[in-house]
Amino acid sequence: MILRFLSLASGSSGNCYYLGTPDYGILIDAGIGIRSIRKILRDRDIPFEKIVSVLITHDHADHIKTVGCLGEKWNIPVYATEKVHKGIEKSRYVEETLYGSRRIIEKEVPFMIRDFHITPFEVPHDSSDNVGYYIEYGPHRFTIATDVGHITDTVSHYLCLANHLIIESNYDEEMLRFGSYPVFLKERVSSPTGHLSNREAAEFLATHYTPELKDIWLCHLSRENNHPELAFKTIDIRLFQEGIRVGKDVNLVALKRTTPSEVYVFE
Secondary structure (H helix, E strand, O other), X not given: OOEEEEEEEOEOOOOEEEEEOXXXXXXXXXXXXXXXXXXXXXXXOOOHHHEEEEEOOEOOHHHHOOHHHHHHHOOOOEEEEHHHHHHHHHOOOOOOOOOOOEEEEOOOOOEEEOOEEEEEEEOOOOOOOEEEEEEEEOOXXXXXXXXXXXXXXXXXXXXXXXXEEEEEOOEOHHHHHXXXXXXXXXXXXXXXXXXXXXXXXXXXXXXXXXXXXXXXXXXXXXXOOOOHHHHHHHHHHHHHHOOOXXXXXXXXXEOOOOOOOOOEEEO
């Protein structure tokens, strides 16, 4: 049951992730250009033609830029809640309207894509709607939660099920406080429907870690209010305080905003 994971991009400029088997794969969000998606996959020997679906978390531009092209030009089914699909329809960043490729999902109603058993779940954010995804494939349990205003009981439940986890670590609180953002934007980012800080992610991970958790990727880092090294260090130190050793007890990676990651392979 080989599973491959790749971050094509992770940040406010665009988000896109790949999860696949040797026979097929899916994209989670499509916030970068189609040429970039095809090139990154080709450079990593992942045939674009094996993409069988796209899962959308929410309708902000950095998550849906290419969804129309993927759905209508390439006939790849696009899965999202009804509210997210309505947001995509209204978005000025999506040129093609989704017709035959549109697939509507409901929160906490599981569905199948080939061998992937997928459960969307509620994530608080100031979009039309927002979900995370919990994906089961054989022994692998994969959860992604991005653009997380705060960790609710529902979010916590699905994060704790994962042995491979993508969790938002968007901003450093001091950098945001003393940075160049106007006050209204600082308040939006740090609000319960904004984004998750390094400290909040670190505290959750340190207090909810179990030995079943093997991999953590920190996603959606802010360009202005964070650095990959700072996000990594914040989580690393907090885990160490609980006796959890990065590199031995759990793998930790801070994903870069515009640079693709390596391909992670799990058997």
